[in-house]
Amino acid sequence: MTINAGGEWSYNLNETPRVCRASAGDTLGDTLTVTSDDGTEQDIAITITGVNDAATFGGTLTGSLNEDVDTAISGTAAVNDVDNGEGTFTAATVNGSPGDLIIAANGDWSYDSMKHSRVCRARRRRYAGDTLTVTSDDGTEQDITITITGVNDAATFGGALSVSVDENATIRLVTMPRSRCGQW
Incomplete structure (x- = not known):
């Protein structure tokens, strides 16, 4: 804090760990005593209100799997937040399109592609995806x-694959391919 002879003062906040860790709405106090030329003392009270510092993320934030090989994958995401008690995830199950993601407070996550019909359609586009928000x-x-x-x-083919007929019969044979995903 600086103060001039006219009593005007300014206060510069030091970004100490205690100040940086203050969460949104937390209040911290600082009291400074100033003295006049005649020796009179006066306290100046400063109130510091914490704000929400946005978290930053790292770790494993992407994953990939193959339609017929993998059904589940996992990873660990990381969150860093300087505010007190906010460096964890909200544990949840996030419903996606072809699968669901489960994330724990420590960032461990698993993704299960349980909605197989949606995954089977992946081959038509060569890939499908899911973006899940934690x-x-x-x-x-x-x-x-x-x-x-x-x-x-x-x-795979089903139905009649061979047939016996006499020489004067007209026959029309239609076979329908069938994929593993049950689509014609």
Whole structure:
């Protein structure tokens, strides 16, 4: 704090760990005593109100799996937040399109592609994906992106594959290929 002879003062906040860790709405106090030329003392009270510092993310924020090989993958995301008690994730199950992601407070996550019919359609586009949003304890959001690579499933045939007829009969034989995903 600086003060001039006219009594005007200014205060510069030191970014100490205690100040930086203050969460949104937390209040900290600082009291400074000033003395006049005649020796009279006066306290100046400073109130410092914490703000929400947004979390930052790292670790494993993407994953990939193959349609017919993998059904589940996992990883560990990391969250860093200087505010007190906000360096964890909100544990949740996030419902996606072809699968669901479960994330624990410590950032461990697993993705299960349980919605097989959606995954089977991946081969038509060569890939499908899921973008799932997780949240840190302070409300900052982060996407975890899953890529699903399609596999060209070989067709299988059903129905009559051979037939016996006499020489004057007209026959029309139609076979329909069927994939592993049950699509015609």
